[in-house]
Amino acid sequence: MSTAVRRMQDLTVTEHRLAVPLVWDDDADQRTIEVFAAVIAREGGEHLPYLVFLQGGPGFEAPRAFHSPSAPYWLDTALSEYRVVMLDQRGTGRSTPVGEDLLAGGSAAAAEYLTHLRADSIVRDAEALRASLDVPRWNLLGQSFGGFTTLAYLSRFADSLDRVYITGGLSPLDRHPDDVYALCYDKMRDASERYYRRFPEHRETMRRLTALAADGGLTLPDGEVVSVSRLRSIGSVLGTNDGWQTLWSLLELDPRSPAFRYDLAASLPFGGRNPLYFVFHESSYASGHATRWSAERTMPDDFVDDPTLFTGEHIRREWTDSVPAFRPWKDVALSLAEHEWPRVYDPAAVSASGARGAAAVYVNDVYVPLEFSLETAGLMPELKLWVTSEHEHNGLRSGPVLSHLFDLAHDRRVR
Structure with a gap:
């Protein structure tokens, strides 16, 4: 040493x-x-x-x-x-x-x-x-x-x-990752509704933003075309003490402005600085299991139907194509999702x-x-x-x- x-x-x-x-x-x-x-x-x-x-x-x-x-x-x-x-x-x-x-x-x-x-x-x-x-x-x-x-x-x-x-x-x-991510969706539903009770006008803002994202109209400074699922993951900030302030400040901005683009990039939970956080994340809940994109598979119907519900640390397979920082890691992420992890x-x-x-x-x-x-x-x-x-x-x-x-x-x- x-x-x-x-x-x-x-x-x-x-x-x-x-x-x-x-x-x-x-x-x-x-x-x-x-x-x-x-x-x-x-x-x-x-x-x-x-x-x-x-x-x-x-x-x-x-x-x-x-x-x-x-x-x-x-x-x-x-x-x-x-x-x-x-x-x-x-x-x-x-x-x-x-x-x-x-x-x-x-x-x-x-x-x-x-x-x-x-x-x-x-x-x-x-x-x-x-x-x-x-x-x-x-x-x-x-x-x-x-x-x-x-x-x-x-x-x-x-x-x-x-x-x-x-x-x-x-x-x-001794729980399957599916149990964890399903319960985390319940927590994010509660967090979303608490936020919208305080700022009901932002629900309509999110509807407009998700429609814009669906049309390919939201782009980050690094060139990422923000998908709907990626946009919704800004809800991860609600897991922090002052996260509601971060979210409120972002949703008050004009989505056409550079300020919105840069602040959105800073608010997203997974980025290129620490690739392990994305590639490796679901394995942290896998003790004797394969994850097989657990967060994606366990999404409840109301999250499918209502794009204004925020998500948290719920990663999506599509990001290996849509996020420039993750594309080089696509095959690695796909492989790890099928890996039978030993018990931790x-x-x-x-x-x-x-x-x-x-x-x-x-x-x-x-x-x-x-x-x-x-x-x-x-x-x-x-x-x-x-x-x-x-x-x-x-x-x-x-x-x-x-x-x-x-x-x-x-x-x-x-x-």
Whole structure:
């Protein structure tokens, strides 16, 4: 493992690069990748316990440590009690990244490569880093997909963990992806109707926009001709605390204006910067299943009939043709949709883990449904729950969620 130390304002950032197998537990496969992690400590906090941040996604790197508007809101809270390990999950950031160069060897080889980037492999990378740092046990903070990865960690290496903190990431452990996406449509129906009750004039706006999209009349700055299904996916912003403001501001604009085109592009949930997020997304709910375009197959009749109903993280096969950034990945995405994914979670092991810590479960979460989160939480009676409607799925980034979880986990008076 190679190490470098930087000073940033009042922080010490120790950067680690670690070579790990691409395929764990296969000695015949000699391929390796690099994993990057930054250990952040505040001055005087160099001896605090470790807290590993597991980023949402899949397909996104960890945030950086700068004290600036782009720094994570929760970092100061975390650094008051921990050294924070920002792990760039395999395939992202400064770990060996996934880009279009992967396609040079053919779509079959690229698809096979991507099958080794899931939560079970991320957990093995984290364990390798823990061993390199000579840390007997550490703590996890899992946001969204990072919470899924935390559950994979508890399925395999619970003895390596002291406390876990999960925000919007209590995934179902033994459900088919169809169950998840069907319930997410129910959540998006509710979110759509709540929005239109506040701004009823925007329902007619969406009717006009979807008609314009159907005629090929909406184009993004990168040349994408926006399909109706792609336009409707702007509803994903309703999964964030201030997402209704983003949606309102967009729908107030003239669709002929450059402002609308650029703001629409910025509001869409899947883009070209992180191709894994699109290509790999449905696999995050597949534990022992093939996905076969689950979100597309489970769309309810009223969503088919009413184009003003917004969708969320519901990907569509047609985007592999209509979205320029996704076209190179079409054959890979088609292949992964048919892949029989191995199990990621072991419900019995999670139940036996004795997991301690705290989890925020968001009542109105349109990405990770409340009902399935409570089902998973029932396997971990020592994990303290905060079930709240004060925040949406991104509450960790926009509110004092982490301090509340710390207080719960340590039996302190809740602030």
